[in-house]
Structure formats: C-alpha cells, structure tokens
Amino acid sequence: AQSVTQPDIHITVSEGASLELRCNYSYGATPYLFWYVQSPGQGLQLLLKYFSGDTLVQGIKGFEAEFKRSQSSFNLRKPSVHWSDAAEYFCAVGPFSGNTGKLIFGQGTTLQVKP
Amino acid sequence: DADVTQTPRNRITKTGKRIMLECSQTKGHDRMYWYRQDPGLGLRLIYYSFDVKDINKGEISDGYSVSRQAQAKFSLSLESAIPNQTALYFCATSDKGQFYGYTFGSGTRLTVV
Numbered sequence: 001a002q003s004v005t006q007p008d009i010h011i012t013v014s015e016g017a018s019l020e021l022r023c024n025y026s027y028g029a030t031p032y033l034f035w036y037v038q039s040p041g042q043g044l045q046l047l048l049k050y051f052s053g054d055t056l057v058q059g060i061k062g063f064e065a066e067f068k069r070s071q072s073s074f075n076l077r078k079p080s081v082h083w084s085d086a087a088e089y090f091c092a093v094g095p096f097s098g099n100t101g102k103l104i105f106g107q108g109t110t111l112q113v114k115p
Numbered sequence: 116d117a118d119v120t121q122t123p124r125n126r127i128t129k130t131g132k133r134i135m136l137e138c139s140q141t142k143g144h145d146r147m148y149w150y151r152q153d154p155g156l157g158l159r160l161i162y163y164s165f166d167v168k169d170i171n172k173g174e175i176s177d178g179y180s181v182s183r184q185a186q187a188k189f190s191l192s193l194e195s196a197i198p199n200q201t202a203l204y205f206c207a208t209s210d211k212g213q214f215y216g217y218t219f220g221s222g223t224r225l226t227v228v
Binding site: 004006009032034036041042043044045046049090094095101102103105106107108 | 119146148150155156157158159160163165173205207209214215216217219220221222
C-alpha cells in the first residue's frame with residue numbers, strides 16, 4: 001500500500017543553521033511528491049513539488065528537495081533557517097492510478113527555531 | 116478573497132448535534148476534497164468529489180457525509196457529532212487536467228464537547 005513516513009515528529013534548530021527534514025514513501029511507480037508548510041493558524045501552502053526530470057527541486061522561501069529513487073526519499077533542505085520558518089511541514093505523495101487526484105500525507109514534522 | 120474559503124473558522128458543538136462545514140472556491144477546479152488533521156496523524160482523506168455528480172469516500176468517511184451543491188461548493192456534515200471528531204478540517208481543490216497539487220482552505224477547527 002502507498003504510504004508516506006516522516007520519521008522526525010519534532011525538530012529544533014538554531015536560527016542560521018541548516019535544516020533537513022526527512023520523507024520516505026512507499027509507492028509502486030514514480031510518484032508525484034510534494035512538500036507543504038502549515039504556519040500556526042493557517043492552511044497548507046505548497047513549498048515545492050517533484051513530477052519528473054531534475055531530481056533536485058527548488059521551491060519558495062529558499063527551500064529545496066532532492067528525490068532519490070534508490071532510497072524512496074524526498075528530503076527537504078534549507079541552508080540557513082530563519083525564525084519565520086517555524087511551522088509544521090508535511091510531505092505528500094500522489095496521485096494514484098487512474099489519476100484520482102488523491103494525495104497521501106505524512107504525519108508532519110514540527111520545526112522549532114531557536115534564536 | 117481567498118481562492119478556497121472555509122466557514123466557520125472555529126466551532127464548538129455538543130455531542131449529538133448535527134453540524135455542517137462549508138467550503139467554496141473560486142479556482143474553477145473540478146475536484147474538491149475534505150481532509151481532517153490530527154496531531155501525529157497528518158491529514159487523512161474523508162471524502163472527495165470529481166464533479167457535482169461524483170462523490171467518493173476516502174479512508175475515514177464513517178460518521179461524515181458530504182454534499183456537492185455546485186462546482187464551487189462542497190460541504191461536510193457530521194450527522195451526530197462525537198468528541199473524537201474534534202480536529203482541524205481542511206478543504207482542498209485540484210484541477211481536473213494536469214495535476215499540480217492542491218489548493219487548501221485555511222481550515223475549520225471543530226471541537227465537540
């Protein structure tokens with residue numbers, strides 16, 4: 001069955017430090033992969049997506065993610081974290097056969113940024 | 116105005132009450148979805164709709180029903196609310212053609228007491 005795992009429930013980094021959030025998926029074919037961010041009290045905003053082609057994807061707010069087929073991973077990275085990056089981050093995979101448009105989401109990773 | 120609008124933003128209701136959460140969109144998207152978010156569980160799909168006449172159950176549809184009144188409107192109902200339906204509910208939309216991901220509403224925080 002298709003699934004998405006975000007192994008880290010909570011991560012704390014210092015402002016200015018680098019960041020990597022992990023995402024692993026289980027899917028029978030090359031998936032579409034997404035990272036969303038949810039700021040407190042807000043909906044989910046798309047950070048970046050991977051459909052095909054270059055496995056290193058650039059997104060908004062200085063984020064990037066790398067698709068590694070051999071590891072079934074799509075980790076999110078940022079070279080230097082800002083206090084405003086504190087939020088919850090969700091990895092998602094889909095859509096599935098028949099182009100149902102359904103996404104499966106990971107459990108989420110909460111990012112705390114220390115001054 | 117937001118592309119996807121959910122009302123109400125917050126709601127407290129009593130066990131056994133019927134409640135409706137509403138979603139409207141100006142994206143012109145055919146596909147609409149209802150998810151619920153619980154801490155540590157991520158987002159789980161309740162129902163989705165590809166057009167006005169096409170309604171489908173998601174992974175956790177028990178206790179919920181939906182109505183697609185028009186292309187732009189998709190409502191979620193809890194016929195008899197129970198405390199474990201306390202959650203953050205999100206409506207999302209996507210295009211029928213090339214899939215680029217979802218556009219989300221801001222969410223409805225529902226508390227059942």
